[in-house]
Amino acid sequence: MNVTHLYCSACGKQYAAGQLLNLCECGKPLMVAYDLERAASQMRKESLAGREPTLWRYREVLPVADERNRLTLGEGFTPLVRAARLGEQLGMPQLYIKDESLNPTQSFKARGMAVAISMAKELGVKKLAVPSAGNAAGALAAYAAKAGLEAHIFMPQDTPRANIVECQQTGAHVTLIDGLITDCGRIVGERKAAEGWFDVSTLKEPYRVEGKKTMGYELAEQMSWELPDVILYPTGGGTGLIGMWKAFDEMERMGGIGSRRPRMVTVQAEGCAPIVRAFAAGAGQGADIPDAHTCAAGLRVPRAIGDFIMLDILRRSGGTAVSVTDAELLAAVGEIGAAEGIFAAPEGAACLPALKQLIERGEVDRRERVVLFNTGAGVKYLECFSQS
Numbered sequence: 001m002n003v004t005h006l007y008c009s010a011c012g013k014q015y016a017a018g019q020l021l022n023l024c025e026c027g028k029p030l031m032v033a034y035d036l037e038r039a040a041s042q043m044r045k046e047s048l049a050g051r052e053p054t055l056w057r058y059r060e061v062l063p064v065a066d067e068r069n070r071l072t073l074g075e076g077f078t079p080l081v082r083a084a085r086l087g088e089q090l091g092m093p094q095l096y097i098k099d100e101s102l103n104p105t106q107s108f109k110a111r112g113m114a115v116a117i118s119m120a121k122e123l124g125v126k127k128l129a130v131p132s133a134g135n136a137a138g139a140l141a142a143y144a145a146k147a148g149l150e151a152h153i154f155m156p157q158d159t160p161r162a163n164i165v166e167c168q169q170t171g172a173h174v175t176l177i178d179g180l181i182t183d184c185g186r187i188v189g190e191r192k193a194a195e196g197w198f199d200v201s202t203l204k205e206p207y208r209v210e211g212k213k214t215m216g217y218e219l220a221e222q223m224s225w226e227l228p229d230v231i232l233y234p235t236g237g238g239t240g241l242i243g244m245w246k247a248f249d250e251m252e253r254m255g256g257i258g259s260r261r262p263r264m265v266t267v268q269a270e271g272c273a274p275i276v277r278a279f280a281a282g283a284g285q286g287a288d289i290p291d292a293h294t295c296a297a298g299l300r301v302p303r304a305i306g307d308f309i310m311l312d313i314l315r316r317s318g319g320t321a322v323s324v325t326d327a328e329l330l331a332a333v334g335e336i337g338a339a340e341g342i343f344a345a346p347e348g349a350a351c352l353p354a355l356k357q358l359i360e361r362g363e364v365d366r367r368e369r370v371v372l373f374n375t376g377a378g379v380k381y382l383e384c385f386s387q388s
């Protein structure tokens with residue numbers, strides 16, 4: 001195990017590894033540091049080829065010490081699909097879709113939960129709790145079941161029904177709340193001490209981001225260690241964006257890639273675009289969105305604890321933040337589906353109209369290597385599509 005310590009993303013305070021932690025005492029997210037020299041000597045590019053097709057193939061840069069605690073349902077190592085027909089329609093010869101819908105529980109949330117619940121198990125946790133827009137709940141429920149731990153889930157009433165049913169059918173305790181994910185988070189916060197729950201909210205414990213960062217390792221490995229020019233990522237809490245950026249930094253320090261970085265693009269829905277607004281205003285924190293609404297449930301996150309980290313990444317990468325309407329992102333589900341045979345989640349599909357905007361504005365060149373992240377499966381959102 002190559003973890004050296006944890007550190008605060010805001011104030012830099014260090015913490016010893018091997019203890020159960022949520023946020024830094026300053027209230028900001030904690031991150032995991034590794035002995036990357038040692039990791040690099042153990043995880044050579046050539047040796048990766050023969051490893052298991054899950055995120056645990058990058059175990060030297062993951063936190064679990066005892067391999068018996070590594071939970072797996074087959075998460076990660078999802079296909080990077082060459083979107084040839086969609087690319088042809090857009091005049092883009094190098095367009096790719098990273099298809100995260102092939103993960104267990106059909107979304108990229110499986111990556112974060114696989115690692116976080118493995119760590120919770122290793123550190124002796126018995127009961128877990130999470131506020132969720134839907135997919136994180138499904139993933140928590142599945143990995144908690146696999147680990148034999150209790151899962152307590154709080155979701156907005158208007159969460160896609162598939163997410164509610166999957167949690168119930170994988171043994172979780174589910175409570176629906178008349179409110180937003182931020183209201184669910186407040187309830188978990190108020191009750192956790194009395195109930196003995198460990199809070200696995202986005203970025204409120206250090207290990208979900210470690211699971212999500214494997215998307216960055218995979219992209220590099222699948223693109224022969226040449227990162228793309230642009231990454232479009234549907235952003236709610238932002239763990240994937242933050243995780244991939246961390247992965248690129250680790251890979252550079254291990255000598256696997258150079259200093260060139262993709263331009264990172266946050267995609268949000270117009271009804272809930274706190275990062276887009278903050279980016280445009282030059283702000284360091286997300287804007288407040290009192291009446292957040294979009295059928296892309298994972299993007300219905302009016303306030304993200306890691307907003308300052310995301311905004312910093314967007315700016316340092318030379319990227320941007322783009323919002324699209326619900327009509328555009330729902331139409332894009334059908335466009336991607338018909339062109340590529342991928343029934344994308346509305347969140348993932350939102351990347352397509354965002355890309356079109358950037359091409360129109362001259363911010364993306366059609367010859368560039370562009371990756372769209374399809375973070376989940378459209379089949380979980382049947383209520384978004386009117387019957388015909």
Ligand SMILES: Cc1ncc(COP(=O)(O)O)c(C=O)c1O
Pocket residue numbers: 107109133134135136202234235236237238239240241297298299345347348375376377
């Ligand atoms: C399908 C899907 N895409 C994107 C997101 C946003 O992810 P993140 O919170 O990592 O920004 C979510 C979050 O629930 C989601 O379920």
Ligand SMILES: [Zn+2]
Pocket residue numbers: 008009010011012013024025026027028
């Ligand atoms: Zn701190």
